[in-house]
Amino acid sequence: MISFYNGLSSAMKGSIAVMVAIAVISFLVGRRVKKLDPQELPKGGMFIAVLFVDMVNNMIRPMFPKYFKQSAPIIITMFMFVLLANFSSLFGFTAPLSNINIALSVSIIVFLTIQIGAMIVHKPKKRAQSLLSPNPLFLPLNLIGEFSTPFSMGMRLFGNLLSGSILSILVYSFTSYFGIIAGAFILHPIFDVFFGAIQAYVFLNLFIIFLSLAVED
Numbered sequence: 001m002i003s004f005y006n007g008l009s010s011a012m013k014g015s016i017a018v019m020v021a022i023a024v025i026s027f028l029v030g031r032r033v034k035k036l037d038p039q040e041l042p043k044g045g046m047f048i049a050v051l052f053v054d055m056v057n058n059m060i061r062p063m064f065p066k067y068f069k070q071s072a073p074i075i076i077t078m079f080m081f082v083l084l085a086n087f088s089s090l091f092g093f094t095a096p097l098s099n100i101n102i103a104l105s106v107s108i109i110v111f112l113t114i115q116i117g118a119m120i121v122h123k124p125k126k127r128a129q130s131l132l133s134p135n136p137l138f139l140p141l142n143l144i145g146e147f148s149t150p151f152s153m154g155m156r157l158f159g160n161l162l163s164g165s166i167l168s169i170l171v172y173s174f175t176s177y178f179g180i181i182a183g184a185f186i187l188h189p190i191f192d193v194f195f196g197a198i199q200a201y202v203f204l205n206l207f208i209i210f211l212s213l214a215v216e217d
Contacts, residue, residue: 009094009099010093010094011094011095011096011098011099011101011102012096012099012102013093013094014085014088014089014093014094014095014096015085015096015099015102017088017091017093018081018084018085018088018093018096019081021084022077022080022081022084025049029046029049032046032049033046033049033050053076056072056075056076056079056204057072057076059204059205059208060072060075060076060208063208063209063212063216064208064212064215064216065216066215066216067117067121067215067216070117071117071211071212071215074113075204075207075208075211078106078109078110078203078204078207079200079203079204079207081106082097082106082157082199082200082203082204083196083197083200085097086161086195086196086197086199086200087193087196090193095161097157097158097161098158098161098162099158100158103154103155103157103158103161104151104154104158105154106153106154106157107150107151107153107154107155108150110149110150110153110154110207110210111146111147111149111150111151113211114146114149114150114210114211114214115127115146115214117211117214117215118130118214118215120215121214121215122215130142131143131146149206149210150210153203153206153207156199156202156203157199157203160195160199161199
């Protein structure tokens with residue numbers, strides 16, 4: 001097991017660390033939530049966790065009047081992964097989404113979520129009819145549209161993370177000790193925190209929109 005882990009790329013190790021972090025945080029927060037008094041205001045870390053989930057739920061609920069409970073868990077999980085993946089370099093990991101394979105994996109998950117959700121809600125026959133509308137000649141264009149949406153979402157994440165990594169490397173290479181200081185106090189806070197949060201927010205909104213179009217009437 002250790003030799004297998006050591007053989008993984010640095011981006012894959014970062015991805016595993018992010019997934020473990022999400023699992024641990026979800027488990028601990030879930031246990032604490034069960035003990036909360038609904039009439040009292042949460043404190044400390046629980047306040048932040050409740051505020052975060054409530055904020056995301058308020059964004060999701062208007063777009064999913066019928067299937068909010070079914071859609072919210074996968075949307076929040078994907079948002080947490082992208083957000084923590086963008087922050088992971090602050091803790092010494094390689095940003096997972098700077099690896100094209102991981103970015104494409106995110107695209108595949110988004111694609112499967114949209115397609116499976118649409119088939120469950122609208123049944124396979126009706127879903128097939130929607131791909132053939134307004135007439136069967138549009139099937140190739142409809143299929144391209146279904147594939148291009150999640151693909152572009154993953155590539156957008158990959159492109160932004162890769163460009164940020166390249167810019168940081170260039171600054172480190174040409175500015176010596178000043179570059180290290182600038183990276184620690186300027187570049188990483190900007191690229192990893194500010195731009196990383198913006199990218200996760202954009203991903204969240206796109207995922208909400210395209211999934212709601214697929215499953216809601």
